[in-house]
Amino acid sequence: MKRFIFSFLLAASLFSCKKNKCEDDRCDIQAAYAHNATKQTITQGVWGTVSMMEGNCMPVIDPNNTTCKHCPVKRSVRIYEYTLQSQATPVTNNSIFYTSFQTNLITEVMTDEEGFFQATLPAGRYSIAILEDGKLYVNITDGMSGLNPVDIQNGPVKFNVSMTYKAVF
Numbered sequence: 001m002k003r004f005i006f007s008f009l010l011a012a013s014l015f016s017c018k019k020n021k022c023e024d025d026r027c028d029i030q031a032a033y034a035h036n037a038t039k040q041t042i043t044q045g046v047w048g049t050v051s052m053m054e055g056n057c058m059p060v061i062d063p064n065n066t067t068c069k070h071c072p073v074k075r076s077v078r079i080y081e082y083t084l085q086s087q088a089t090p091v092t093n094n095s096i097f098y099t100s101f102q103t104n105l106i107t108e109v110m111t112d113e114e115g116f117f118q119a120t121l122p123a124g125r126y127s128i129a130i131l132e133d134g135k136l137y138v139n140i141t142d143g144m145s146g147l148n149p150v151d152i153q154n155g156p157v158k159f160n161v162s163m164t165y166k167a168v169f
Contacts, residue, residue, distance in 0.1 A: 027071040033160065036072075036116040040158075046150055047118035048159040050075050050111045050130055053167035068167065072115025076131035077161075079106045079119055083127040085145040091135055096165060098136040101129070101147075121152050130161055137163055 029051055040047045055067035081103040091097040106126060111117045128148040129136035138147040139161075150159045 027069050029070040029072065032072040032114050036114055037158075039112075039116050040118060040156060042118050042120050042156050044123075044155060045119050045121040045152060046079070046126070046128070046157050046159050047116075048161065049115040050077060050117065050161045050163070051115050052163045055167060057164075057167040057169050070162070072111075072113075073163070074111050074113055074115070075163075076108055076110055077117045077119070078108045078129045078131060078136065079121065080104065080127045080129065081106060082125040082149060083147045085141065085147060088136075088138075088147060096137060096139050097132070098129070098138060098147075101127070101136065103127070118156075123152050123154070126150050126152065128159060128161065130163060132163065137165070139164060 029049075032051070033049055036047075036049045049072055051070055052073045053068065053070045055069055057066075057068035057070075060066050080101050083101045083103045087102040088098045089100045089102075091099060106121065107119050109117050109119050125146075126149070127138070127146060128150055129138050131137070140148050142149045148161070150157060
């Protein structure tokens, strides 16, 4: 039995990759965007990638000398009727996190490990929020104070969400 456990642990260490290499491969956001585009199968609605930016993301002279990471993440994506800031309850002194929306939830989908999501929706205007630690994350508004707005007309619409609250710019 001890030999089996030792053999298993040895094999696992040989076939696993170093943490930084795996993380770096997974954090190639451009590759994730390209790969996720091949997964889109809906004919009407919204699809995209949810990602997280962390660290110092200021422009740098040497791109190999940065702490900025931009990685796809697994999160719940909530799609609501088009929602204005006045129809949402913000977390105290915060303009990107909300406790609730006063509009109807249309659907909720989960991203995969590569941040990919898609939802079939009829034509219309919607607001997209990412569930983060029990709060609704929204980082874009339109000219009418609409939260993370997306317009669906004919066909699928790509809508990527980069969560940036852990990044410094």
